[in-house]
Amino acid sequence: MAAQPIIKLHDGNLMPQLGLGVWKASNQDATAAVKTAIETGYRHIDTAAIYKNEEGVGEAIAANLVPREELFITTKLWNDDQLNAPQALETSLKKLQTDYVDLYLIHWPQPQQGNYVEAWKALLKLKEEGLAKSVGVCNFPLAHLQKLKDETGIFPVVNQIELHPLMQQRQLHSWNATHNIATESWSPLAQGGEGVFDQPLIQKLADKYDKTPAQIVIRWHLDNGLIVIPKSVTPKRIRENFDVFDFKLEKEELAEVTKLDKEHRLGPDPEKGL
Numbered sequence: 001m002a003a004q005p006i007i008k009l010h011d012g013n014l015m016p017q018l019g020l021g022v023w024k025a026s027n028q029d030a031t032a033a034v035k036t037a038i039e040t041g042y043r044h045i046d047t048a049a050i051y052k053n054e055e056g057v058g059e060a061i062a063a064n065l066v067p068r069e070e071l072f073i074t075t076k077l078w079n080d081d082q083l084n085a086p087q088a089l090e091t092s093l094k095k096l097q098t099d100y101v102d103l104y105l106i107h108w109p110q111p112q113q114g115n116y117v118e119a120w121k122a123l124l125k126l127k128e129e130g131l132a133k134s135v136g137v138c139n140f141p142l143a144h145l146q147k148l149k150d151e152t153g154i155f156p157v158v159n160q161i162e163l164h165p166l167m168q169q170r171q172l173h174s175w176n177a178t179h180n181i182a183t184e185s186w187s188p189l190a191q192g193g194e195g196v197f198d199q200p201l202i203q204k205l206a207d208k209y210d211k212t213p214a215q216i217v218i219r220w221h222l223d224n225g226l227i228v229i230p231k232s233v234t235p236k237r238i239r240e241n242f243d244v245f246d247f248k249l250e251k252e253e254l255a256e257v258t259k260l261d262k263e264h265r266l267g268p269d270p271e272k273g274l
Contacts, residue, residue, distance in 0.1 A: 004041065004245060007227055009157040010180040011127075013134045015103070016072055017222055019044030020238065021186065021231035022053055029233040030056030036235045038065045040242050046229040047096075048076035048107060049088060054095035062097045074103040076138060077123070079274060082106070082115040085122035089131055104132035105160060109144045110273045116144065117151045124154060136160070138186070139270040142175045149179075160184035163226065165196050165217060165257055166264040173226070184227035189217055191266055201256055209247050212240060219244050220257050 005017040020037040022030045022045070030053040034045055038060065047057045054075060061071065073096060081088035089104060104123055109116045116137075123135040136158030137145070149155050159176050163169050163185035176183045190196045197203075197213035205216045214230070218241055221228035230241045249257075268274055 004043070004242075005222060007182050007225075009134055009182055010155070011134055011157050013102070013157070015134075015158075015182070015227060016042070016044035017227050018042070018218070018242065018244070019046050019072070019074070019227070019229040021046045021229035022057060022233075023048075023051055023186075023231050025051070025053050025056070025231070025233050027053050027056030027059075029053075031059040032235075033233040033238060034060030035063060035065065036238050037242075038071075040239050042238075042242060043070055044072040044074070044229070046074045048105075049078045049081070049092055050076070050107065054092055058095050058097040068098060072102040073098060074105060075101050076105045076107040077119060079108055079110050079113065082110065082113065082119040085119055085126065089126055093131065100130060101132050103134045103136060103158060105135070105156075105158065106137045106140075108139050108268075108274060109137070109141070109270055111144065111271065112273050116140075117147060120148045120156075121152060124152060134158070136181075141270055142172060144270075145176075145179070145181065155179050155181055158182045158184050158227070160186055160227075162187050162265060162267045163221075164188055164190040164266075165199070165202075165220065165260040166190050166262045167266070168258065168261040170258075170261070173224075177225070182227055183225075184229065185221050186229065187266055188221050188226075188228045188230055189214055193217070195264070196260070199260060201260065205249065205253060211244075211247065214241060215244050216249070219247065219249055220254065223249050223254055
């Protein structure tokens, strides 16, 4: 098995840099996908309460293909539960058939609700209790991240944001890095690669390295120090997405991909809320 890169979070915990995302997968598909991923060598699985497939992921965890402590499981607190984090996590843990998650994230800031600081305080308590080994956020612009720090003295270990070659969020990525917050990319392949995989540059790199366009884009994330969670339920793709540790993009090639940035957001704007 290829040695997969590991990121050290600012709380000292270790997180595999490449994981499997299960957004939009049914419970049945999620179970099969996670089992395939674990057999392939993945150790990091990313789900969320709102995906409605934690039970499916839980079935795969319960299959004990590897010891639980070798896995890194992420789930997320949904917007309606921001004032109800302990109960929400308890529900998630039951579904996931585990005593703890490795990373618990606030899914969206929802600034108009005004509850994200309270939610963050609750997550810090859940970390103290050992129910979440690490805690972080998704989709937080820097003003909201700063507010968490101002109110509690503690930054999240991870900020999971929409990030792909068409929406590179370089300013936020850089700000996160300056404050020791790891940046994690969701929709890393721009939801199936539309407008990315057919770029002449991506095609050229795929030919050069004898890799698929998806593998080139995943490698681009890794080489930029990003944590990346490509979603797939197809065994062939799950395996392909993991076969990215035998090459690296050159500095000049990373710089070329930078030019593809169009600030083209596929998901919601976090400032506006859902």
